[in-house]
Amino acid sequence: MLGVLRNRTYRHLFLAQVIALVGTGLATVALGLLAYDLAGPDAGAVLGTALAIKMIAYVGVAPVAAAFAERLPRRAMLVYLDLVRAAVALSLPFVSEVWQVYVLIFILQSASAGFTPTFQATIPDVLPDKEEYTRALSLSRLAYDLESVASPMLAAALLTVVSFHSLFAGTVVGFLASAALVVSVVLPSPKAAEHRGIYERTTRGLRIYLATPRLRGLFALNLAVAAAGSMVIVNTVVLVQAQFGLTQRETALALAAFGGGSMIAALLLPRLLDKTADRTAMLAGAVVLVAGLFIGVFVPSFALLLPLWLTIGFGYSLAQTPTARLLRRSSHPEDRPALFAAQFALSHACWLITYPLAGWLGATIGLPATFAALGAIAVAAVFIAMRLWPAHDPDEVEHVHVTLADGHPHLIGAERVGNGHRHSHAYVIDSRHPEWPSRP
Numbered sequence: 001m002l003g004v005l006r007n008r009t010y011r012h013l014f015l016a017q018v019i020a021l022v023g024t025g026l027a028t029v030a031l032g033l034l035a036y037d038l039a040g041p042d043a044g045a046v047l048g049t050a051l052a053i054k055m056i057a058y059v060g061v062a063p064v065a066a067a068f069a070e071r072l073p074r075r076a077m078l079v080y081l082d083l084v085r086a087a088v089a090l091s092l093p094f095v096s097e098v099w100q101v102y103v104l105i106f107i108l109q110s111a112s113a114g115f116t117p118t119f120q121a122t123i124p125d126v127l128p129d130k131e132e133y134t135r136a137l138s139l140s141r142l143a144y145d146l147e148s149v150a151s152p153m154l155a156a157a158l159l160t161v162v163s164f165h166s167l168f169a170g171t172v173v174g175f176l177a178s179a180a181l182v183v184s185v186v187l188p189s190p191k192a193a194e195h196r197g198i199y200e201r202t203t204r205g206l207r208i209y210l211a212t213p214r215l216r217g218l219f220a221l222n223l224a225v226a227a228a229g230s231m232v233i234v235n236t237v238v239l240v241q242a243q244f245g246l247t248q249r250e251t252a253l254a255l256a257a258f259g260g261g262s263m264i265a266a267l268l269l270p271r272l273l274d275k276t277a278d279r280t281a282m283l284a285g286a287v288v289l290v291a292g293l294f295i296g297v298f299v300p301s302f303a304l305l306l307p308l309w310l311t312i313g314f315g316y317s318l319a320q321t322p323t324a325r326l327l328r329r330s331s332h333p334e335d336r337p338a339l340f341a342a343q344f345a346l347s348h349a350c351w352l353i354t355y356p357l358a359g360w361l362g363a364t365i366g367l368p369a370t371f372a373a374l375g376a377i378a379v380a381a382v383f384i385a386m387r388l389w390p391a392h393d394p395d396e397v398e399h400v401h402v403t404l405a406d407g408h409p410h411l412i413g414a415e416r417v418g419n420g421h422r423h424s425h426a427y428v429i430d431s432r433h434p435e436w437p438s439r440p
Contacts, residue, residue: 023174030167065114066341082179121336205338217389261313288315293375
């Protein structure tokens with residue numbers, strides 16, 4: 001897996017990602033402490049609102065940012081967005097009102113909604129080899145999981161010698177270092193083949209996404225992933241401290257078990273995906289999530305919760321990590337920022353549903369019933385994904401063009417049939433292929 005780091009451009013981008021992740025993790029801890037400093041007992045409501053604002057920014061801003069990413073040099077765009085995030089992080093320690101936190105969080109997460117899909121869309125252009133790209137995805141998943149463990153530990157260590165306001169300085173340094181690493185390499189910026197209006201560019205990723213059968217299936221799988229992930233993230237503390245009567249230490253241990261399962265899957269995935277189709281691996285991961293949620297109905301103790309969270313973490317990574325491979329094979333290079341932004345927005349729309357659902361159901365009908373309810377949602381999502389994403393899903397698809405004129409360059413080598421031309425090639429949705437061909 002580490003072999004992909006021999007590529008200098010990818011190595012710098014990966015380091016930029018890791019450093020920015022650590023900075024974001026420090027900001028997450030500091031934001032919780034800032035909320036308590038401003039709101040006291042109402043800090044939970046402040047954080048809940050901040051998380052909702054984050055998801056709204058992700059869903060609403062990502063497609064718009066992608067429209068501009070198509071016209072701007074990627075390196076310049078990534079650097080400017082890192083600088084915006086650094087400026088917001090620099091401002092957070094000086095806020096004195098809760099509404100100021102909300103405004104700054106919206107700006108920060110809007111910048112992230114532009115940065116993350118553009119960054120993700122650049123990696124397949126930097127690593128065009130499919131096997132190298134798969135290893136890069138697993139390495140990226142590993143970085144996310146390690147950050148979720150390392151950042152709180154680093155924050156705890158720093159808080160022994162500095163105030164929580166100083167944690168925001170670590171975030172600023174992280175974003176500035178990320179910008180410097182991006183500046184240090186030359187990034188590909190594929191140009192759009194045709195001029196498109198702002199509406200066309202804003203909605204293009206969503207239209208490609210919803211017109212591609214494998215991506216419609218992916219949308220359903222996003223819901224299954226969000227259902228299981230929300231149960232873990234929202235209700236671990238309730239299970240461990242309220243139901244089992246344990247401490248914050250055991251809560252952290254349970255979340256570490258979830259992250260550990262995800263890391264195990266990330267380490268195994270490169271070899272697994274060399275031999276197994278993406279659809280098979282992702283559906284298997286989603287089935288693991290479904291099973292985990294229904295087993296959770298009967299979990300009686302902390303000792304059994306740990307292996308359950310480990311298993312759910314494994315299924316979570318297995319169902320989620322290959323996502324970028326699907327987006328890569330379903331788009332031209334110039335359309336990737338728009339398509340990655342569509343996935344970013346649609347997946348976070350699922351979390352926007354399941355986050356409050358996990359919290360509200362847990363508080364009103366109890367955790368066993370919440371496990372069952374989210375399990376039912378995940379079952380429906382997996383069933384829909386299997387129906388929408390055909391088991392036979394080749395790259396090359398035979399199809400007929402009836403609107404292209406004779407002699408069009410795209411029709412070279414095509415066979416004349418009736419009033420159209422038939423040929424086969426790697427099929428993605430674009431201006432010449434606006435819809436998926438029906439199966440014979």
